[in-house]
Amino acid sequence: MQLTVASGKGGVGKSSITASLSFLLSQDINLVSLDADADTPNLEILLKVERWEGKKPFEGERIAVIDPSKCTGCGICAKHCPYECIYPEDNHYKVSEILCEGCNVCSIVCPEKGTINFKPTIPGFVKWGKTSYGFPLVTAELLPGRPNSGKLVFEAKKVARKFNHDLLLIDAAAGIGCSVIASINGSDYVLVVVEPTEVSLTDAQRLLKITEHFKVKTFAVINKFNINEEYTKQLEKFFSERNIKVVGRIPYDKSAVEALIKGEPAVKAYPDSPFSNAVKKLTENLKQIF
Numbered sequence: 275m276q277l278t279v280a281s282g283k284g285g286v287g288k289s290s291i292t293a294s295l296s297f298l299l300s301q302d303i304n305l306v307s308l309d310a311d312a313d314t315p316n317l318e319i320l321l322k323v324e325r326w327e328g329k330k331p332f333e334g335e336r337i338a339v340i341d342p343s344k345c346t347g348c349g350i351c352a353k354h355c356p357y358e359c360i361y362p363e364d365n366h367y368k369v370s371e372i373l374c375e376g377c378n379v380c381s382i383v384c385p386e387k388g389t390i391n392f393k394p395t396i397p398g399f400v401k402w403g404k405t406s407y408g409f410p411l412v413t414a415e416l417l418p419g420r421p422n423s424g425k426l427v428f429e430a431k432k433v434a435r436k437f438n439h440d441l442l443l444i445d446a447a448a449g450i451g452c453s454v455i456a457s458i459n460g461s462d463y464v465l466v467v468v469e470p471t472e473v474s475l476t477d478a479q480r481l482l483k484i485t486e487h488f489k490v491k492t493f494a495v496i497n498k499f500n501i502n503e504e505y506t507k508q509l510e511k512f513f514s515e516r517n518i519k520v521v522g523r524i525p526y527d528k529s530a531v532e533a534l535i536k537g538e539p540a541v542k543a544y545p546d547s548p549f550s551n552a553v554k555k556l557t558e559n560l561k562q563i564f
């Protein structure tokens with residue numbers, strides 16, 4: 275079974291909720307957690323992975339390399355590169371490894387055949403280890419400026435599925451990028467985290483287009499519901515009109531922020547706080563759905 279926690283907008287508390295959900299669900303369910311937020315993975319901090327047990331490089335697209343001994347410095351490649359990633363250096367030209375998309379245009383236009391070649395890149399890693407709370411965490415980690423976070427998440431899911439588990443709990447990146455699509459694809463359930471603001475709702479609507487596309491059973495949780503109770507009612511109406519059950523309402527609570535500062539799931543750091551009590555209720559509601 276695969277549950278993906280997603281949010282159209284960043285900063286709505288998705289990872290805090292996922293860390294606490296992982297902690298609580300792992301007490302009854304054999305789970306593996308996957309941090310699929312490849313640009314900024316941070317579940318490892320909240321779930322405290324003290325030692326990684328494995329790390330696998332992710333082989334990405336090829337990028338161009340100019341042989342300086344053959345380059346005449348004509349600059350034709352730089353003029354044609356659609357990503358503006360070729361620049362002059364000394365008497366020849368060079369490719370920015372961070373910007374190159376491997377599109378091949380430069381090697382086609384270069385008059386000096388054999389000057390531009392291609393090499394594979396390692397844009398990221400999949401790593402795995404045991405959390406301090408006893409269950410495994412798999413993390414997809416992208417290096418700066420590299421594309422293909424979707425493929426990387428796909429690889430991370432393959433690694434996660436090798437663990438003996440009944441539930442794969444995925445913390446997706448915020449937004450609707452390719453890594454989010456890779457996270458949601460194959461999910462049995464998606465839990466959409468929203469807060470009562472217009473921006474959050476607008477972004478959630480975009481996210482719902484993906485869950486509808488994949489026909490994934492979707493639920494919602496409203497975080498910080500008490501910062502705008504009037505708008506919370508609008509959110510509830512919005513979800514009800516789409517047959518999306520709101521399975522949790524979590525209040526704004528300073529203890530959730532303090533737990534982040536401590537680097538622990540809030541339900542572990544402050545088990546009796548309003549945030550934790552609401553997440554416990556959310557967990558029970560989800561368990562009834564599974």
Ligand code: SF4
Nearest residue numbers: 345346348349351384
């Ligand atoms: S087109 Fe070829 S020869 Fe000209 S600058 Fe680029 S790599 Fe060098």
Ligand code: SF4
Nearest residue numbers: 355374375377378380
């Ligand atoms: S492969 Fe494409 S993106 Fe990379 S340097 Fe050549 S033209 Fe630019």
